[in-house]
Amino acid sequence: MSLKIAVIKESAANEKRVAASPDTVKKYISMGCSVSIQSGAGSSASFTDEMYKSAGATIAKTADDTVKNADILLYVQKPASTITKSLKKGALVIGLFAPYQDEKAIAEWAKTGTTIFSMDMVPRISRAQAMDVLSSQANLAGYKAVLDASEHFNRAFPMMMTAAGTVPPARVLIMGAGVAGLQAIATAKRLGAIVSATDVRPAAKEQVQSLGGTFVAVEDEEFKAAETSGGYAKEMSAEYKKKQQALIEETIQKQDIVITTALIPGREAPKLVTEKMVKNMKEGAVIVDLAVEQGGNCELSKAGEVVCKHGVNIVGNLNIPSRLAASSAALYSKNLQNLLGLVIKDGKLDIDWEDDIIKGITLAKDGKIVHLQFTKASAEKTTAKTESAAKKKPEAKKPAAKKSSTKKAAPKKKPALKKAAPKKSAAKKTTSKKSSTKKTTTKKKTAAKKADK
Ligand code: NAD
Numbered sequence: 001m002s003l004k005i006a007v008i009k010e011s012a013a014n015e016k017r018v019a020a021s022p023d024t025v026k027k028y029i030s031m032g033c034s035v036s037i038q039s040g041a042g043s044s045a046s047f048t049d050e051m052y053k054s055a056g057a058t059i060a061k062t063a064d065d066t067v068k069n070a071d072i073l074l075y076v077q078k079p080a081s082t083i084t085k086s087l088k089k090g091a092l093v094i095g096l097f098a099p100y101q102d103e104k105a106i107a108e109w110a111k112t113g114t115t116i117f118s119m120d121m122v123p124r125i126s127r128a129q130a131m132d133v134l135s136s137q138a139n140l141a142g143y144k145a146v147l148d149a150s151e152h153f154n155r156a157f158p159m160m161m162t163a164a165g166t167v168p169p170a171r172v173l174i175m176g177a178g179v180a181g182l183q184a185i186a187t188a189k190r191l192g193a194i195v196s197a198t199d200v201r202p203a204a205k206e207q208v209q210s211l212g213g214t215f216v217a218v219e220d221e222e223f224k225a226a227e228t229s230g231g232y233a234k235e236m237s238a239e240y241k242k243k244q245q246a247l248i249e250e251t252i253q254k255q256d257i258v259i260t261t262a263l264i265p266g267r268e269a270p271k272l273v274t275e276k277m278v279k280n281m282k283e284g285a286v287i288v289d290l291a292v293e294q295g296g297n298c299e300l301s302k303a304g305e306v307v308c309k310h311g312v313n314i315v316g317n318l319n320i321p322s323r324l325a326a327s328s329a330a331l332y333s334k335n336l337q338n339l340l341g342l343v344i345k346d347g348k349l350d351i352d353w354e355d356d357i358i359k360g361i362t363l364a365k366d367g368k369i370v371h372l373q374f375t376k377a378s379a380e381k382t383t384a385k386t387e388s389a390a391k392k393k394p395e396a397k398k399p400a401a402k403k404s405s406t407k408k409a410a411p412k413k414k415p416a417l418k419k420a421a422p423k424k425s426a427a428k429k430t431t432s433k434k435s436s437t438k439k440t441t442t443k444k445k446t447a448a449k450k451a452d453k
Contacts, residue, residue, distance in 0.1 A: 016044035032347025142183030158192025176262030260297035
């Protein structure tokens with residue numbers, strides 16, 4: 001029997017992407033696999049059932065029918081773990097598991113006996129670039145963030161010299177010059193804006209400048225060592241943050257648009273734009289907070305909403321890649337296809353468990369959590385719990401005290417990430433947008449003061 005790959009319709013709110021495109025289905029068939037797609041799975045990304053059928057897939061009605069006897073399940077955002085009941089024993093489930101946001105789910109899924117590959121853990125090495133979903137999706141998010149900014153900005157981006165007068169170019173500041181930030185710089189430049197960018201990684205300076213942007217950062221000794229071996233940013237010291245804040249306070253006053261993309265893997269996003277900074281921004285300025293799902297880079301942004309504060313429109317749209325679903329699903333599917341190319345040989349699963357990419361993405365296998373980052377975290381938690389229980393033995397009847405010491409010892413606890421979950425209804429969003437417009441138009445605030453800046 002050929003290897004069966006299943007692709008289900010995404011169930012998460014705001015998720016329009018799908019884990020296979022008709023092109024990748026064709027490739028899987030040519031690799032000797034069979035593909036089952038849930039009816040309508042690709043419709044929000046402009047991939048019809050007919051297109052999948054022509055590519056060689058079979059169309060199933062329900063998610064359970066789709067995954068029945070499948071060897072591999074492909075998804076974008078993890079579905080309920082109950083879906084695994086219909087899969088083959090030890091099947092491979094591959095998608096954006098978001099392990100840092102939901103550590104409990106790793107144990108729950110591990111129990112199902114499936115092998116979990118988390119695409120958001122693909123190591124940042126050259127060989128894995130074609131499988132790097134974080135990059136393919138962040139690139140599109142950076143582009144879309146600039147378009148979102150333009151939608152809420154009531155001036156033009158490029159300088160225009162007309163008989164009726166000159167329109168000045170927009171000033172755009174990008175905070176965080178990683179994959180999303182660099183694409184935002186390129187997009188804003190293409191639209192004719194004057195662009196500057198900030199980051200804590202020294203390598204970002206040259207990249208920003210090569211795109212025609214001005215680099216703004218406190219370039220001290222700490223900055224020179226602020227990159228991890230994996231290419232990510234380190235959390236900066238309180239002293240550095242203070243210096244950086246002072247520089248940003250000065251820079252941000254002159255900006256029309258600020259796009260924030262700053263992230264630190266596994267942690268809450270750094271707060272870079274304070275309420276005081278927003279107060280000092282120009283009337284009608286726009287902030288797009290791409291880090292809003294990780295707690296936000298701006299103190300005032302609200303997940304899933306567009307709010308107007310102190311005359312500044314703050315955009316907190318969720319799941320930006322999904323808002324360009326046809327492009328993002330095509331790239332995501334191709335990333336998965338490249339990964340499957342690594343583990344399928346002659347139509348059969350043939351996984352090299354010692355491969356760095358495989359080691360990097362395997363969260364659970366044979367009923368156990370196997371990823372070092374999470375086995376280590378749970379081992380530390382267990383040790384802390386045992387130590388704390390031993391210390392507290394005479395007071396064993398005081399569960400509150402016991403709980404709090406365990407909590408203290410637990411590494412990298414991130415309850416704050418949960419804070420960022422979308423809370424407000426669409427109705428609220430509309431109201432808030434309306435009130436923003438009203439506020440922006442009726443506000444006869446210190447225009448002169450702001451123009452001076
Ligand atoms: P990310 O999404 O984790 O973070 C976005 C940016 O925010 C990063 O550039 C980070 O340095 C920056 N940042 C963090 N804290 C900040 C702060 N306090 N102030 C300002 N900026 C802050 O990062 P990413 O976009 O996924 O990419 C991280 C790095 O990995 C980049 O250098 C990228 O080029 C590199 N990368 C390498 C590969 C590869 O080699 N295969 C693939 C993708 C990305």
